[in-house]
Structures are given as C-alpha cells and as structure tokens.
Amino acid sequence: MAEIRKIGICTGGGDCPGLNAVIRAAVKTAVLRYGYEVVGIEDGFDGLIWPAQKSRPLTLDDVSGILPRGGTIIGTTNRGDPFKYKFVEGGQEIVKDVSDDVIRNAKAMGLDALIVIGGDGTQKIGLQLWEKGLPVVGVPKTIDNDLSATEITFGFDTALHTCTDAIDKIHTTAESHHRIMVVEVMGRDAGWIAIEAGLAGGAHVILIPEIPFTIQKVCDFVRDREAVGKRFTIVVVAEGCKQPGDMATKFAEQKRAVPRPSQIGYAIGEAIGMCAKRETRVTVLGHIQRGGSPSPFDRILSTRFGVAVVDLIAEKKFGQMVCLREARIHSVPIADAVGAMKAVDPNGEMVTIAKKIGVCFGD
Numbered sequence: 090m091a092e093i094r095k096i097g098i099c100t101g102g103g104d105c106p107g108l109n110a111v112i113r114a115a116v117k118t119a120v121l122r123y124g125y126e127v128v129g130i131e132d133g134f135d136g137l138i139w140p141a142q143k144s145r146p147l148t149l150d151d152v153s154g155i156l157p158r159g160g161t162i163i164g165t166t167n168r169g170d171p172f173k174y175k176f177v178e179g180g181q182e183i184v185k186d187v188s189d190d191v192i193r194n195a196k197a198m199g200l201d202a203l204i205v206i207g208g209d210g211t212q213k214i215g216l217q218l219w220e221k222g223l224p225v226v227g228v229p230k231t232i233d234n235d236l237s238a239t240e241i242t243f244g245f246d247t248a249l250h251t252c253t254d255a256i257d258k259i260h261t262t263a264e265s266h267h268r269i270m271v272v273e274v275m276g277r278d279a280g281w282i283a284i285e286a287g288l289a290g291g292a293h294v295i296l297i298p299e300i301p302f303t304i305q306k307v308c309d310f311v312r313d314r315e316a317v318g319k320r321f322t323i324v325v326v327a328e329g330c331k332q333p334g335d336m337a338t339k340f341a342e343q344k345r346a347v348p349r350p351s352q353i354g355y356a357i358g359e360a361i362g363m364c365a366k367r368e369t370r371v372t373v374l375g376h377i378q379r380g381g382s383p384s385p386f387d388r389i390l391s392t393r394f395g396v397a398v399v400d401l402i403a404e405k406k407f408g409q410m411v412c413l414r415e416a417r418i419h420s421v422p423i424a425d426a427v428g429a430m431k432a433v434d435p436n437g438e439m440v441t442i443a444k445k446i447g448v449c450f451g452d
C-alpha cells in the first residue's frame with residue numbers, strides 16, 4: 090500500500106466529554122510524529138457526502154486549547170448513516186444508499202485513512218465502509234459504557250461525576266422534606282451509570298434494565314426504612330428500565346392511565362408515590378450528563394485512544410478499533426466489537442456489594 094500522507098477524522102452518534110481530547114491527541118500525533126495532514130469530516134459522515142461544505146483541514150492551531158472542552162469541534166449527528174441516508178425531495182422523505190459517493194469523495198480528497206470515533210452504530214457504519222475499501226480505524230465512544238470490546242469508554246467517568254454531584258444535592262433536599270426523590274439517569278440499554286452513580290451518591294434504591302423489579306418491592310423497602318426512622322429515600326432509575334410488571338395495576342387501582350413509556354422516571358416516581366403514599370419528586374438529568382468538561386480520567390483515556398488510533402494507521406492495521414483491556418491500550422477487529430452489548434451482571438461484583446450494603450434493586 091502507498092505511503093500515508095493524509096487522514097480524515099469524524100465523530101458520529103451522541104456526543105460526550107472527551108471527543109475533543111481524542112481529536113487533539115490524534116491531530117498532534119499525526120502531525121508531530123508522522124507528518125500526516127489531517128482533515129476534519131464534519132457532522133458524522135456528512136463531510137464525506139458534501140466535502141466542499143463540510144470538511145476542513147485540522148492543524149495544530151485548530152486543536153490548541155480544546156482538551157478541556159466538551160462536545161466535538163467537528164460536529165456530530167445520530168442521523169447520518171450513508172447506507173440509509175434520509176433526504177427530503179419534493180416534500181417527501183426518501184432513503185438512499187450514498188456509500189459509493191462517500192468512497193469516491195474520500196478518494197478524491199486524497200484520504201489514505203479515516204478515523205471513526207463513535208459508539209456501536211457509528212462503528213458499524215465504519216466497518217461497512219472498510220468492507221467497501223475505505224481504510225478505517227475506530228475509537229469507541231459512549232457515556233453509557235456498554236460496549237463489550239473495551240473495559241471503559243471515555244465520557245462515562247465525567248457523566249458519573251455529574252450524576253453523583255446531582256444525587257448529593259438531591260440528598261440534602263430529600264432529607265429536609267422527608268420525601269422520596271427519584272433521579273433518572275442515562276443508559277439506553279444498560280444500567281452502568283445508574284449503578285455506579287447510585288453507589289457513589291449513596292442511593293437507597295437503584296433500578297436498572299438488567300434486574301426486573303416491582304413497585305411493591307420498592308414501597309416495602311421505603312416502609313422498612315421508615316420503620317427504623319429513615320424518612321427519606323433516594324431512588325436512581327436508568328432511563329432504559331422497562332415498566333415493571335405491577336405498574337399498570339398500581340395506576341389502575343387509582344383509575345389513572347399509565348404515563349408514556351418515554352417518561353420512565355416520572356412513571357416510576359408517580360407509581361412509588363401512589364403506592365407508598367408519600368410525597369415524591371422526580372428529577373431527569375438528561376443531556377446535562379453528556380455535556381461539560383471531561384474529567385481528568387476521561388482526558389487521559391481520550392488522549393491514550395487518540396495517540397493509539399494514529400499508531401494503528403501507521404502500522405496499517407485497518408479495520409481495527411482501539412480499546413482498553415486490563416488497563417492497557419489494545420486493538421480489536423471492529424467486526425468483533427460491534428453488536429455485543431456489555432450489560433450489568435445481576436450476579437456480578439457491583440450488584441453484590443450494593444446488596445451487601447443494603448441497596449434495594451426492587452427484585
């Protein structure tokens with residue numbers, strides 16, 4: 090294969106703290122160590138569909154000062170799959186495969202490799218582009234920490250700090266008002282943020298998608314706490330939790346409709362409040378968890394990934410993704426990394442220690 094001169098870099102899917110730190114480390118390594126030119130592909134893969142409008146050179150100056158910045162300086166989208174790209178034509182939404190344009194444009198731009206920073210969905214697109222002949226390397230990303238190929242993803246630690254701080258604040262007001270306070274945290278499919286932030290914040294109840302629970306069990310637990318003089322309860326709920334089996338009954342008893350499933354924190358909060366007959370308040374932390382400056386841990390992990398992914402290019406290890414295993418940086422085939430979710434083990438150490446200190450999972 091010809092010598093590498095120019096590489097592209099893109100960020101896809103939901104943003105998270107540490108993306109800019111990866112971009113900075115990759116640009117610095119590419120320029121200072123290997124003498125490559127770097128092109129920023131804007132808004133996921135959009136920059137390879139419209140290169141004239143959505144791509145630009147990334148120099149050392151461009152990445153200066155971005156280490157502590159949240160978000161991504163090259164933009165992102167979770168709607169830009171080139172294999173199923175959505176356009177509006179004549180007022181109608183149509184779906185087209187524009188992946189051939191992506192490959193053609195990457196060649197025309199002189200890109201010898203493309204760094205794809207993203208979660209499961211984005212890595213799958215990267216893999217398909219690699220299979221079509223584009224030399225792709227990957228960096229895993231998700232604040233949910235549910236990618237099985239890597240022990241941890243950057244952004245997760247920062248999200249934990251944000252959630253722990255919020256739970257600490259909720260604690261003081263819960264105690265003053267003798268209330269049940271429900272905090273909904275992110276985690277579309279897995280309960281990692283909920284269990285770790287719940288432990289760090291001293292939550293009394295943690296509800297995660299991996300452990301089926303009932304409203305009744307949570308209410309019994311609240312009553313047991315009251316029996317020993319604890320008049321407030323903190324409940325952390327992962328957004329990915331499904332409605333518990335007894336939720337419909339609890340609402341039916343009060344002749345009320347069950348809230349929409351998209352409002353799981355509110356639905357659970359209302360159900361617990363009704364059943365325990367206690368004042369309950371709900372806080373949904375939402376996208377605050379994805380914003381802000383990365384923690385020192387995330388800055389360092391992002392920097393390690395950014396350097397390692399450019400090393401992969403120099404070694405021409407295309408189709409690979411960097412990862413962290415036993416606290417060391419490795420790489421794995423992207424094909425092995427996508428599709429396999431890392432769930433919280435209901436019998437694993439985290440849940441076991443939480444149960445030993447009296448945390449209720451509603452099971």
Ligand code: F6P
Nearest residue numbers: 103167231232233275276277379
């Ligand atoms: O996967 C990361 C994540 O933050 C999930 O926890 C959340 O469900 C989702 O992305 C939200 O995505 P968006 O609001 O950007 O569509």
